[in-house]
Amino acid sequence: MILLARELAGRMRALIAIESEIADTTHRQEDEQAILELEKKRSTQIRSFTRDELLVIQTVMNIGRCERGYRYYANSENPNYYEIIHLPIELNEYELMQKHSYFLVHKTEQELADRIEHYTAVSEQLKEGLAILKL
Incomplete structure:
Protein backbone atom coordinates (compact mmCIF):
# COMPACT_ATOMS: atom_id res chain seq x y z
CA MET A 1 0.00 0.00 0.00
CA ILE A 2 2.84 2.42 0.80
CA LEU A 3 4.36 1.69 -2.63
CA LEU A 4 1.14 2.80 -4.31
CA ALA A 5 1.11 5.89 -2.08
CA ARG A 6 4.61 6.76 -3.31
CA GLU A 7 3.45 6.36 -6.92
CA LEU A 8 0.40 8.54 -6.28
CA ALA A 9 2.24 11.33 -4.44
CA GLY A 10 2.42 13.50 -7.57
CA ARG A 11 -1.28 13.03 -8.34
CA MET A 12 -2.18 13.82 -4.73
CA ARG A 13 -0.15 17.02 -4.96
CA ALA A 14 -2.01 17.87 -8.19
CA LEU A 15 -5.29 17.47 -6.30
CA ILE A 16 -3.97 19.76 -3.57
CA ALA A 17 -3.00 22.31 -6.24
CA ILE A 18 -6.50 22.30 -7.74
CA GLU A 19 -8.06 22.83 -4.33
CA SER A 20 -5.64 25.65 -3.63
CA GLU A 21 -6.61 27.24 -6.94
CA ILE A 22 -10.30 26.92 -6.03
CA ALA A 23 -9.66 28.58 -2.66
CA ASP A 24 -7.70 31.42 -4.29
CA THR A 25 -10.39 32.00 -6.91
CA THR A 26 -13.11 31.97 -4.27
CA HIS A 27 -11.13 34.33 -2.02
CA ARG A 28 -10.67 36.82 -4.86
CA GLN A 29 -14.40 36.53 -5.58
CA GLU A 30 -13.81 35.94 -9.24
CA ASP A 31 -16.30 34.70 -11.80
CA GLU A 32 -18.50 31.93 -10.43
CA GLN A 33 -18.18 30.08 -13.73
CA ALA A 34 -14.41 29.81 -13.21
CA ARG A 65 -6.11 13.99 10.31
CA CYS A 66 -5.46 11.52 13.13
CA GLU A 67 -1.71 11.28 13.75
CA ARG A 68 -1.21 14.84 14.97
CA GLY A 69 -2.67 16.69 17.90
CA TYR A 70 -4.66 19.90 17.49
CA ARG A 71 -5.09 22.86 19.84
CA TYR A 72 -8.18 24.94 19.13
CA TYR A 73 -8.47 28.58 20.13
CA ALA A 74 -12.08 29.42 20.99
CA ASN A 75 -11.48 33.13 21.67
CA SER A 76 -9.67 33.90 18.42
CA GLU A 77 -11.15 36.07 15.66
CA ASN A 78 -11.43 33.04 13.41
CA PRO A 79 -13.67 30.38 15.03
CA ASN A 80 -11.91 27.59 13.08
CA TYR A 81 -8.40 28.60 14.15
CA TYR A 82 -6.24 25.81 15.49
CA GLU A 83 -2.61 24.90 15.83
CA ILE A 84 -1.13 21.54 14.90
CA ILE A 85 0.81 19.91 17.70
CA HIS A 86 3.62 17.82 16.24
CA LEU A 87 3.39 14.74 18.39
CA PRO A 88 6.01 12.03 17.90
CA ILE A 89 4.91 9.32 15.47
CA GLU A 90 5.83 5.90 16.83
CA LEU A 91 4.62 3.69 13.96
CA ASN A 92 6.47 3.25 10.68
CA GLU A 93 4.86 4.06 7.34
CA TYR A 94 3.67 0.51 6.72
CA GLU A 95 2.02 0.27 10.14
CA LEU A 96 0.38 3.68 9.67
CA MET A 97 -1.09 2.68 6.31
CA GLN A 98 -2.38 -0.58 7.74
CA LYS A 99 -3.85 1.06 10.84
CA HIS A 100 -5.69 3.82 8.95
CA SER A 101 -7.01 1.66 6.11
CA TYR A 102 -8.42 -1.07 8.32
CA PHE A 103 -12.11 -0.13 7.98
CA LEU A 104 -11.83 1.45 4.53
CA VAL A 105 -11.29 -1.86 2.77
CA HIS A 106 -15.03 -2.48 2.96
CA LYS A 107 -15.90 0.69 1.01
CA THR A 108 -16.78 0.63 -2.66
CA VAL A 122 -8.87 17.22 1.62
CA SER A 123 -5.84 19.41 0.86
CA GLU A 124 -5.04 20.07 4.49
CA GLN A 125 -5.20 16.41 5.44
CA LEU A 126 -3.35 15.21 2.34
CA LYS A 127 -0.51 17.69 2.97
CA GLU A 128 -0.16 16.56 6.56
CA GLY A 129 -0.45 12.87 5.64
CA LEU A 130 2.19 13.24 2.91
CA ALA A 131 4.48 15.01 5.39
CA ILE A 132 4.01 12.31 8.05
CA LEU A 133 4.70 9.53 5.52
CA LYS A 134 7.61 11.54 4.05
CA LEU A 135 6.25 11.27 0.49
Missing part, protein backbone atom coordinates in the same frame (compact mmCIF):
# COMPACT_ATOMS: atom_id res chain seq x y z
CA ILE A 35 -14.99 28.31 -9.76
CA LEU A 36 -17.47 25.79 -11.19
CA GLU A 37 -14.98 24.78 -13.89
CA LEU A 38 -12.28 24.21 -11.27
CA GLU A 39 -14.64 22.17 -9.11
CA LYS A 40 -15.59 20.10 -12.16
CA LYS A 41 -11.88 19.55 -12.87
CA ARG A 42 -11.37 18.44 -9.26
CA SER A 43 -14.33 16.07 -9.46
CA THR A 44 -13.08 14.61 -12.74
CA GLN A 45 -9.65 14.05 -11.26
CA ILE A 46 -11.07 12.30 -8.19
CA ARG A 47 -13.31 10.09 -10.35
CA SER A 48 -10.31 9.11 -12.52
CA PHE A 49 -8.69 7.18 -9.65
CA THR A 50 -9.20 3.43 -9.28
CA ARG A 51 -10.67 1.96 -6.10
CA ASP A 52 -7.22 1.00 -4.80
CA GLU A 53 -5.90 4.50 -5.48
CA LEU A 54 -8.90 6.07 -3.73
CA LEU A 55 -8.30 3.75 -0.79
CA VAL A 56 -4.70 4.94 -0.54
CA ILE A 57 -5.69 8.61 -0.83
CA GLN A 58 -8.33 8.25 1.89
CA THR A 59 -5.80 6.43 4.08
CA VAL A 60 -3.24 9.24 3.65
CA MET A 61 -5.98 11.74 4.54
CA ASN A 62 -6.83 9.74 7.67
CA ILE A 63 -3.17 9.71 8.69
CA GLY A 64 -3.01 13.47 8.19
CA GLU A 109 -15.09 2.82 -5.27
CA GLN A 110 -18.18 5.05 -5.37
CA GLU A 111 -18.25 5.47 -1.58
CA LEU A 112 -14.57 6.36 -1.44
CA ALA A 113 -14.83 8.84 -4.33
CA ASP A 114 -17.93 10.48 -2.84
CA ARG A 115 -16.26 10.78 0.54
CA ILE A 116 -13.19 12.48 -0.91
CA GLU A 117 -15.16 14.68 -3.32
CA HIS A 118 -17.55 16.04 -0.71
CA TYR A 119 -15.03 16.53 2.07
CA THR A 120 -13.81 20.10 2.52
CA ALA A 121 -10.42 19.55 4.20
Whole structure:
Protein backbone atom coordinates (compact mmCIF):
# COMPACT_ATOMS: atom_id res chain seq x y z
CA MET A 1 0.00 0.00 0.00
CA ILE A 2 2.84 2.42 0.80
CA LEU A 3 4.36 1.69 -2.63
CA LEU A 4 1.14 2.80 -4.31
CA ALA A 5 1.11 5.89 -2.08
CA ARG A 6 4.61 6.76 -3.31
CA GLU A 7 3.45 6.36 -6.92
CA LEU A 8 0.40 8.54 -6.28
CA ALA A 9 2.24 11.33 -4.44
CA GLY A 10 2.42 13.50 -7.57
CA ARG A 11 -1.28 13.03 -8.34
CA MET A 12 -2.18 13.82 -4.73
CA ARG A 13 -0.15 17.02 -4.96
CA ALA A 14 -2.01 17.87 -8.19
CA LEU A 15 -5.29 17.47 -6.30
CA ILE A 16 -3.97 19.76 -3.57
CA ALA A 17 -3.00 22.31 -6.24
CA ILE A 18 -6.50 22.30 -7.74
CA GLU A 19 -8.06 22.83 -4.33
CA SER A 20 -5.64 25.65 -3.63
CA GLU A 21 -6.61 27.24 -6.94
CA ILE A 22 -10.30 26.92 -6.03
CA ALA A 23 -9.66 28.58 -2.66
CA ASP A 24 -7.70 31.42 -4.29
CA THR A 25 -10.39 32.00 -6.91
CA THR A 26 -13.11 31.97 -4.27
CA HIS A 27 -11.13 34.33 -2.02
CA ARG A 28 -10.67 36.82 -4.86
CA GLN A 29 -14.40 36.53 -5.58
CA GLU A 30 -13.81 35.94 -9.24
CA ASP A 31 -16.30 34.70 -11.80
CA GLU A 32 -18.50 31.93 -10.43
CA GLN A 33 -18.18 30.08 -13.73
CA ALA A 34 -14.41 29.81 -13.21
CA ILE A 35 -14.99 28.31 -9.76
CA LEU A 36 -17.47 25.79 -11.19
CA GLU A 37 -14.98 24.78 -13.89
CA LEU A 38 -12.28 24.21 -11.27
CA GLU A 39 -14.64 22.17 -9.11
CA LYS A 40 -15.59 20.10 -12.16
CA LYS A 41 -11.88 19.55 -12.87
CA ARG A 42 -11.37 18.44 -9.26
CA SER A 43 -14.33 16.07 -9.46
CA THR A 44 -13.08 14.61 -12.74
CA GLN A 45 -9.65 14.05 -11.26
CA ILE A 46 -11.07 12.30 -8.19
CA ARG A 47 -13.31 10.09 -10.35
CA SER A 48 -10.31 9.11 -12.52
CA PHE A 49 -8.69 7.18 -9.65
CA THR A 50 -9.20 3.43 -9.28
CA ARG A 51 -10.67 1.96 -6.10
CA ASP A 52 -7.22 1.00 -4.80
CA GLU A 53 -5.90 4.50 -5.48
CA LEU A 54 -8.90 6.07 -3.73
CA LEU A 55 -8.30 3.75 -0.79
CA VAL A 56 -4.70 4.94 -0.54
CA ILE A 57 -5.69 8.61 -0.83
CA GLN A 58 -8.33 8.25 1.89
CA THR A 59 -5.80 6.43 4.08
CA VAL A 60 -3.24 9.24 3.65
CA MET A 61 -5.98 11.74 4.54
CA ASN A 62 -6.83 9.74 7.67
CA ILE A 63 -3.17 9.71 8.69
CA GLY A 64 -3.01 13.47 8.19
CA ARG A 65 -6.11 13.99 10.31
CA CYS A 66 -5.46 11.52 13.13
CA GLU A 67 -1.71 11.28 13.75
CA ARG A 68 -1.21 14.84 14.97
CA GLY A 69 -2.67 16.69 17.90
CA TYR A 70 -4.66 19.90 17.49
CA ARG A 71 -5.09 22.86 19.84
CA TYR A 72 -8.18 24.94 19.13
CA TYR A 73 -8.47 28.58 20.13
CA ALA A 74 -12.08 29.42 20.99
CA ASN A 75 -11.48 33.13 21.67
CA SER A 76 -9.67 33.90 18.42
CA GLU A 77 -11.15 36.07 15.66
CA ASN A 78 -11.43 33.04 13.41
CA PRO A 79 -13.67 30.38 15.03
CA ASN A 80 -11.91 27.59 13.08
CA TYR A 81 -8.40 28.60 14.15
CA TYR A 82 -6.24 25.81 15.49
CA GLU A 83 -2.61 24.90 15.83
CA ILE A 84 -1.13 21.54 14.90
CA ILE A 85 0.81 19.91 17.70
CA HIS A 86 3.62 17.82 16.24
CA LEU A 87 3.39 14.74 18.39
CA PRO A 88 6.01 12.03 17.90
CA ILE A 89 4.91 9.32 15.47
CA GLU A 90 5.83 5.90 16.83
CA LEU A 91 4.62 3.69 13.96
CA ASN A 92 6.47 3.25 10.68
CA GLU A 93 4.86 4.06 7.34
CA TYR A 94 3.67 0.51 6.72
CA GLU A 95 2.02 0.27 10.14
CA LEU A 96 0.38 3.68 9.67
CA MET A 97 -1.09 2.68 6.31
CA GLN A 98 -2.38 -0.58 7.74
CA LYS A 99 -3.85 1.06 10.84
CA HIS A 100 -5.69 3.82 8.95
CA SER A 101 -7.01 1.66 6.11
CA TYR A 102 -8.42 -1.07 8.32
CA PHE A 103 -12.11 -0.13 7.98
CA LEU A 104 -11.83 1.45 4.53
CA VAL A 105 -11.29 -1.86 2.77
CA HIS A 106 -15.03 -2.48 2.96
CA LYS A 107 -15.90 0.69 1.01
CA THR A 108 -16.78 0.63 -2.66
CA GLU A 109 -15.09 2.82 -5.27
CA GLN A 110 -18.18 5.05 -5.37
CA GLU A 111 -18.25 5.47 -1.58
CA LEU A 112 -14.57 6.36 -1.44
CA ALA A 113 -14.83 8.84 -4.33
CA ASP A 114 -17.93 10.48 -2.84
CA ARG A 115 -16.26 10.78 0.54
CA ILE A 116 -13.19 12.48 -0.91
CA GLU A 117 -15.16 14.68 -3.32
CA HIS A 118 -17.55 16.04 -0.71
CA TYR A 119 -15.03 16.53 2.07
CA THR A 120 -13.81 20.10 2.52
CA ALA A 121 -10.42 19.55 4.20
CA VAL A 122 -8.87 17.22 1.62
CA SER A 123 -5.84 19.41 0.86
CA GLU A 124 -5.04 20.07 4.49
CA GLN A 125 -5.20 16.41 5.44
CA LEU A 126 -3.35 15.21 2.34
CA LYS A 127 -0.51 17.69 2.97
CA GLU A 128 -0.16 16.56 6.56
CA GLY A 129 -0.45 12.87 5.64
CA LEU A 130 2.19 13.24 2.91
CA ALA A 131 4.48 15.01 5.39
CA ILE A 132 4.01 12.31 8.05
CA LEU A 133 4.70 9.53 5.52
CA LYS A 134 7.61 11.54 4.05
CA LEU A 135 6.25 11.27 0.49
